[in-house]
Amino acid sequence: MSATAAITGLLDFRRLDLLATGNSALHRLDPRAHVTVTLVFVVCAMSFGRYTVAPLLPFFVFPIAVVAMAGLPVAFLARKVAIVLPIALLIGLPNPLFDRESLLSLGGIEITGGWISLLSIALRALLAAAAAIVLVAVTGFPAICGALERMGMPRPLAVQLLFLYRYLAVLGEEAVRMTAAREQRGGDRPLSIRLYGTLVGRLLLRTWDRAERIYLAMCARGFTGDFRSGRAARFGVPEVGYVAGWCLFFLLLRTSDVTHWLGAAVLGAVQ
């Protein structure tokens, strides 16, 4: 990655993190509600058969609704979601190549199953990415960790996630500085493995020293191995309503063929 790309990635991380500090009604819900709804969403959307296209479309209502209700920036989030599209097309590419059986006939053109499933894969990828990004944007990473822990994740992993999150930007900036310094001194020539070992090795040693200092700081303030979280859990009526509402909606979309019914109704009306 070049220094510019690294900087962009880091800035995106910071911006996405910042969004979670908003103050809409959605932001104020207990994070467990958001986590639960997201998980149900992903399971439902990914559970369709391989040739499903139309029934996936209504699922976009969820991320769009959340973005709207929480007042999140549309263009920024859309860009972050759209980034997965090229990769999705790449991993879906084998489908039209290997699945040559014609499934659909549209005005004389035979469309094979492969193309339909490719489209399905692209839609799934967009939905999955949207779910993840919207979750972080509305809930915020520390809150997600807290929610997961209250939902059963072991404490060592929760603590690990919080530390990682805390120091990601710090070390990311070090990496950007290293990359920029290197680019300035001979950027055309790519880094050899040996030189990489030296650079990253130095970063590792600095990181190790930092860990030691952090440990001292923790002990200085009474750390004895336990992390006590203070926050009280409040999963109340709004949360139950939110979760129940979305889950019912997803199950409805999954089990009944809403799009077909809607399309038939519209076509019927047109006739």
Add this chain to the structure above:
Amino acid sequence: MHMADALLSPAVGGTMCVATAATVAWCSRCLRKEADDRRVPLMGVLGAFLFAAQMINFSIPGTGSSGHLGGGLLLAILLGPHAAFLVMASVLIVQALFFADGGLLALGCNIFNLGFFPAFIGYPLYRHLAGDAPGSARATVAAMLAAIVSLQLGAFAVVLETVASGISALPFGTFLLFMLPIHLAIGIVEGAVTAAVVSFVRAASPGILSTTVQPRRHRAGILGVFLAVALALGGVGAWFASTNPDGLEWSIARVTGAPEPEAPQTGVIDDRVGSSLAGVVGGSITLVLALLLGYALKRKPRD
């Protein structure tokens, strides 16, 4: 390679999530028992370090392209397998949430593929081959072999997970044929890079590595793992070779436009593979594993 939500079914994803959750719980318990407080901030910043290290690219010799560090093996060498697994899990979780890498449903698969194999199979192999204070050549070879094995297993797991999910139309054999050689190459590079970092650290600050000396795993345990893996892959290879062969050749012929052999039956999951090619693939895997087994056995008298 990361597994993606788009190719995953909830059944497969859910199963892997359960496997990963169980491993997370087990590792957490092991770490709690060790009660090493110093490890808490260390694991955190090393996770951030891994992110940073992955942001820096190096060039792969012989090709024009650049690569980046995977890091599972390096983490295990620095922290021991249990902590390394948790750190890897945390890195992948952050990647899935902030960078939409992989996906939330696929986390179970990715954490297992990229975390379990390097920590619990690659690392013990590395320790066994490299010993306690290896010279740099021996450490490099050990790291390469360990990385190759971890990545091959990871790649194989991705193929299984994808095919079992049924969303991708890529046949089992073709996918395997694509993934394994690539990850063999990636494994060699990963091993070289891991060894480069470890050798720098060993020279600059040897104390760091000595703190993670693990008691030597029971030789029987390692051989047992090898045997199991070899049998599993060998068995799969044999199964390929015995099933009816036409799918792969037909597909390739269609793609290249050559005269078409008879089309195979269609089905939602098409996993028939050309035995000639697949047999080679399966056989190569078992051969590599047999060589490793032999090498492992050969070290025995020295200890």
Add this chain to the structure above:
Amino acid sequence: MSHHLVEARGLTHVYEDGTIALKEVTFRITHGESVAIIGANGAGKSTLLMHLNGHLTPTRGEVRIGETPITKQTLPAIRRTVGLVFQDPDDQLFMPTVYDDVAFGPRNQGLPEAEVGRRVYEALERVGVWQVRAKPPYRLSGGEKKRVAIAGVLAMVPDILVMDEPTSGLDPHARRQLIGLLGEFRHTRIFTSHDLDMVLDVCPRTIVLFEGTVMADGPTGDIFADDALLSKCRLERPLAMQGCPVCGRGPD
């Protein structure tokens, strides 16, 4: 019994590789004093600080806080009494948000959450950064981080405040604000610093370390007027006591 007493008696520290970091360091700091420990890099300042809250054990000699010697049993009490603020706030602010970080100390003390909240509010208010309580540390400025680090220690209500290079890395405005803040505290204060002008402003008493030994211990003004001593210890006068760079007039 004065809890604010800090005493070193013949404190000697030899590292594992044989380096003698501190040699027979002896001093006594009493209630409410504000003392600076200055010296060249490598003189032993940081090592000395590490002894003051028990991170390091003396090779010879001892350290007493409020008449209590530092032992494994007394360590938790010592760490409540002595609040140590490190040089790099990124090492000290390790929690995901400012609030959680400042709450870390009180929570470790086992206080109920309501009391923790009160302590956090008071500490953050005291240093003037209550408004950033929900932010992650990486989004703070250098000056804000320093102040949050201090708040994190204040929240434990220590009697003695020890700070390693408090003004390092700060821009002039943040530095000025911090100097003002440090001057207001009523705790016993011990600082190490290269910022000799800050020392002149904030600390009436100075201890000079050179190669692990105490070379001088007395009123700050006297020490900074002793050019021979300063140059031997690889130090200089603070800028405020040097000649005027514009008109060339010497110091009075």
